[in-house]
Amino acid sequence: MPQPTMQQAPPHILIIGASGGLGKALVEEYLAAGWRVTAWSRHAVPIASASLRQVTVASYWPEDLTVALEQLEPLTGVISTVGVLHNDAFMPEKNLKSINRQQLETSFQVNTIVPLMLLQQLVPKLPRKSPAFWVQLSAKVGSITDNYLGGWYSYRASKAALNMLLKTAAIELQRSHKQLVVAAIHPGTTDTSLSQPFQQRLPADKLYSPVQSAQRIASVIRKLAADDSGKLLHWDGSELPY
Numbered sequence: 001m002p003q004p005t006m007q008q009a010p011p012h013i014l015i016i017g018a019s020g021g022l023g024k025a026l027v028e029e030y031l032a033a034g035w036r037v038t039a040w041s042r043h044a045v046p047i048a049s050a051s052l053r054q055v056t057v058a059s060y061w062p063e064d065l066t067v068a069l070e071q072l073e074p075l076t077g078v079i080s081t082v083g084v085l086h087n088d089a090f091m092p093e094k095n096l097k098s099i100n101r102q103q104l105e106t107s108f109q110v111n112t113i114v115p116l117m118l119l120q121q122l123v124p125k126l127p128r129k130s131p132a133f134w135v136q137l138s139a140k141v142g143s144i145t146d147n148y149l150g151g152w153y154s155y156r157a158s159k160a161a162l163n164m165l166l167k168t169a170a171i172e173l174q175r176s177h178k179q180l181v182v183a184a185i186h187p188g189t190t191d192t193s194l195s196q197p198f199q200q201r202l203p204a205d206k207l208y209s210p211v212q213s214a215q216r217i218a219s220v221i222r223k224l225a226a227d228d229s230g231k232l233l234h235w236d237g238s239e240l241p242y
């Protein structure tokens, strides 16, 4: 994947969900690496830099992105961190009894439908003939093969469906954008508000800081090659099973 050089204009990345734990750390990681960064969020992000353009959006649905898309300069890559595990209305389900329609619908909207619609909207901003990437943060618990514990119905299923949609889009886009990599990356359990309610049972060495996880995600992205498109990747760069 492209890296900044002395001769060329810096590459340009869009980070979506930039106010979240991983989103903010990724903005800082790419600014420190010399990229031009556009950050989309529904909230202000407390980072100031001449290389950062912040855009506050009302939502990530296409009808609320018209202006942001018009103003967006051509991209080298996109990282979407958009995702939800819990909110004021729900926590991950422990069993079938606690399944409810609203939680399933919200999880699929945020974890599955929004990321696919974002990809649809942003493909025209990505190059057809040079290396580029579209990365969505996913989760290992969305792997059907790796599901040994059960529970977390909405989150697991919405991330599994996300992985399927990205794989399907990767196959289609390989025809028109031969050097574009569409990938899902599992960041590892990271100390953010998303993982906060589940941290007490974790060994300390299994909870990573946002800075550490952002560095690992950037490292995976640096090593992406065209034949990685459609894969679900662990933060160490290995391929996870669907």
Ligand SMILES: NC(=O)c1ccc[n+]([C@@H]2O[C@H](COP(=O)([O-])OP(=O)(O)OC[C@H]3O[C@@H](n4cnc5c(N)ncnc54)[C@H](OP(=O)(O)O)[C@@H]3O)[C@@H](O)[C@H]2O)c1
Residues within 6 Å of the ligand: 016, 017, 018, 019, 020, 021, 022, 023, 040, 041, 042, 043, 060, 081, 082, 083, 084, 085, 110, 137, 138, 139, 140, 186, 187, 188, 189, 190, 191, 192, 193, 194, 195
């Ligand atoms: N933290 C972990 O341990 C962990 C582990 C595995 C996978 N992940 C994945 O990594 C990604 C980032 O997680 P994080 O830990 O940084 O979580 P986070 O701090 O909660 O950030 C999640 C981001 O998703 C967006 N978002 C949340 N609810 C939304 C909604 N209803 N509508 C639209 N956007 C919404 C927010 O964007 P705004 O900036 O617009 O608010 C927010 O910045 C997620 O996709 C998550 O599933 C995290």
